[in-house]
Amino acid sequence: MSKADDSLHRRPDLRAARPVPSLQGITEMAARDRAYHDLRYRILMGRLAPGTTLLETELAGLLNLSRTPVREAVIxxxxxxxxxxxxxxxxxxxxxxxxxxxDILDIFSALEVRAVELVARIGLPATEWRQLERLASDMERETARGDIAAWSELDDEFHAHIVALCGNDRLQEALGACWGQQYRARLCIVPLRPSPVQSDLEHRGILEALKLGDSALARLRHQQHRDRADAQQLHLLKSHLGTNGMA
Amino acid sequence: MSKADDSLHRRPDLRAARPVPSLQGITEMAARDRAYHDLRYRILMGRLAPGTTLLETELAGLLNLSRTPVREAVIxxxxxxxxxxxxxxxxxxxxxxxxxxxDILDIFSALEVRAVELVARIGLPATEWRQLERLASDMERETARGDIAAWSELDDEFHAHIVALCGNDRLQEALGACWGQQYRARLCIVPLRPSPVQSDLEHRGILEALKLGDSALARLRHQQHRDRADAQQLHLLKSHLGTNGMA
DNA sequence: CTTCCAGACAATGCATACATTGATTCAACA
DNA sequence: TGTTGAATCAATGTATGCATTGTCTGGAAG
Structure with a gap:
């Protein structure tokens, strides 16, 4: 049994839930994964603009690899x-x-609400609860300072951390995929966002429900949180970008 | 624009929602897809028993293909x-x-409940409603006749048909993937199932909510339907197979 | 007897070669 | 001039070759 296997079920693996682009240690990966992560990174960060079209051969040249691993990454x-x-x-x-x-947010929301419900049912370890409290406080601080970008990062971490505790690896992974898809949209509305006071309040409410172990309440509160936040995100997107394609 | 593209948004595509194994027209597909569907079919139908281990080369030999397309299928x-x-x-x-x-059912349930909610929100066209009514009636007939296998097929079709109307292709696709994963479990408890009278009732309730366009009611009823059905399925699995791996 | 190390072997991952097939262009005919 | 047809070309899908690397076995030493 490999080391990766058992470590998977001990501590919550944030990377699986937070496929936020990161390229550290990319050199020691297999070519296929390097291609995947590299391309994904470029796409999510906008370095490969939407609409860009490249041939397999061109991608291979771009990454200094043969077509085979690039092809697998592209698939x-x-x-x-x-x-x-x-x-x-x-x-x-x-x-x-x-x-x-x-569409993506619909899926994401349905899954995340379920994940939160599961966490409440399982029960939140004290250590984790403290960590989450800390994240909530940090967010509130950033809200006060008006640093939306920093707040947004922490928000990602907060949500991902909860999800990582749900005990359902497949669910976590599915959420990771959705996350990647909505990342670009999220990025481009960060500067347009109003002060996230409401979100901060809702986060506290969710934490409270989690601490109580009240899964129905947690479910309800998180559902409302997501409904509101998603509607806001969509509204911002719509009003500032029209209904056409974008980043 | 290709033919496949616009046909995708006209009529509900049941295949995407119902990846029930089927190998028709497999000869005219690309090798990679042939490999994928063939292997998937064998796995889901139990012809490739769980635990079976094969080398890439062996699989390639089995399917009369080179390693490349087999490899992609395997990925x-x-x-x-x-x-x-x-x-x-x-x-x-x-x-x-x-x-x-x-775990799979958790995801499946969360997504399907959302799909049903969406269908209620969109509104159910009269044609589709009639089709679903027909399916419900057919199921009731099979229940009366005691043909659980036939009932189960219809149940799949019923659920898939609703999902296909939700207007969210990604959601439909995600449900398809889950479906495939739980198919084997479903298969092996079919003969153990009690008479699905309760499900038939709940189906009627869901249809009613859909006809009314009451998304909250539809959501609630479908949630309850799934919770009960999933619990039953898990109970059957647990009691008849122990907690070890199985088909 | 058990454990550790070294060497051979074989499966995979990547690179490349080849064939298929569809797109594009140019020309001819209507 | 517009449309249709064929021919060429190039990108992909598949096959194969090669090198890397992990595993397994056998032997020796503790």
Whole structure:
């Protein structure tokens, strides 16, 4: 049995829940994964703009690899919904329409609400609860300072941390995939966001429900949190970008 | 624009929601997809028993293909959770533990409830409603006749049909993946199932809520339906198979 | 007898070669 | 001038070859 296997079930693995781009230690990975992470990173960060079309050969050249691992990476990205492969036209970085984001958020929301419900049912270890409290406080501090970007990072971490405790690896992984898809949309509305006072309040409410172990309450509160936050996100997207494709 | 593209948004595509194994027209597919569908079929139908381990080369020989398309198919199956690849030990058909099934059903349930809610919100076209009514009636007939297998098929179709109307392709696709994963578990408890009178009643209730366009009611009823049905399925699995891996 | 090390072997991961097939262009005919 | 057809070309999908690397076995030493 490998080390990776048993470590998987001891501490919550944040990376699985938070596929926020990161390229550390990318050199020691297999070529296929390097290609995957590299391309994903470029797409999510906007360095590969939506609509960009490249041939498999060009991608291989770009990454200094042969077509085989690049191809496998591209297939994975396509299944994840980040690119589209049209058999003789190359792979295109998918633009996200508002409808796309709405669809993604629908899935994301349904899954995350369930995850929170599960966490409440399992019960939140004291250590984790303290960590989450700390994150909530940090967010409130950033709200006060008006640093929305920092707040947003912490928000990601907060949600991911809860999800990582749900005990359902598949659920966590599915959420990771959704996360990646909505990341670009999230990025581009960060500067437009109003002060997240309401979210901070709701986070406290969710934490309280989790601490109580009241799964129905946690479920309800998180559902409301997401409904409101998603509606806001969609509203911002719609009003500032029209309904066409975008980053 | 290709034919497949616009047809996708006209009529509900049941295949996407119902990845029930089927191998028709498999000869005219690309090798990669042939490999994928063929292997998936064999796994889901139990012709490749859980625990079976094969080398890439052996699989290629089995399907009369080279390693490349087989490899891509295997990667897809692995992402879907049906097989596990251990780098120098071959690919193993994953056994499903009760915990696995519980995890899968958790996701499935969360997503399907959301899908039903969406359908209620969108509104159910009269044509579709009539189709669903017909399916419900057919199920009731099978219940009366005591043909659980036939009932189960219809139940699949009923659920898939509703999901296909939710207007969220990604959601539908995600449900398809879950479906595949729980299929084996479902298969092996079919003969153990009690008469599904309760499900028939609940189906009527869901249809009613859908007809009314009451999304909250639809959501509630479907949630209850799934909770009960899933619990029953898990109970049957647990009591008749122990907690170890199985088909 | 058990454990550790070294060497051989074989499966995979990557690279590359090849064939298929669809797109594009140019020309001819209506 | 517009449309249709064929021919060429190039990108992908598949096959195969090669090198890396992990595993397993056998032997020796503690």
């Amino acid at each position: 994975k990205l396509a299944e994840e919904g980040l690119v589209e492969v049209r058999p003789r036209h190359g792979v295109t970085v998918k633009p996200l329409t508002v409808k796309d984001v709405a | 897809k199956l692995a992402e879907e959770g049906l097989v596990e690849v251990r780098p120098r030990h071959g690919v193993t058909v994953k056994p499903l533990t009760v915990k696995d099934v519980a």
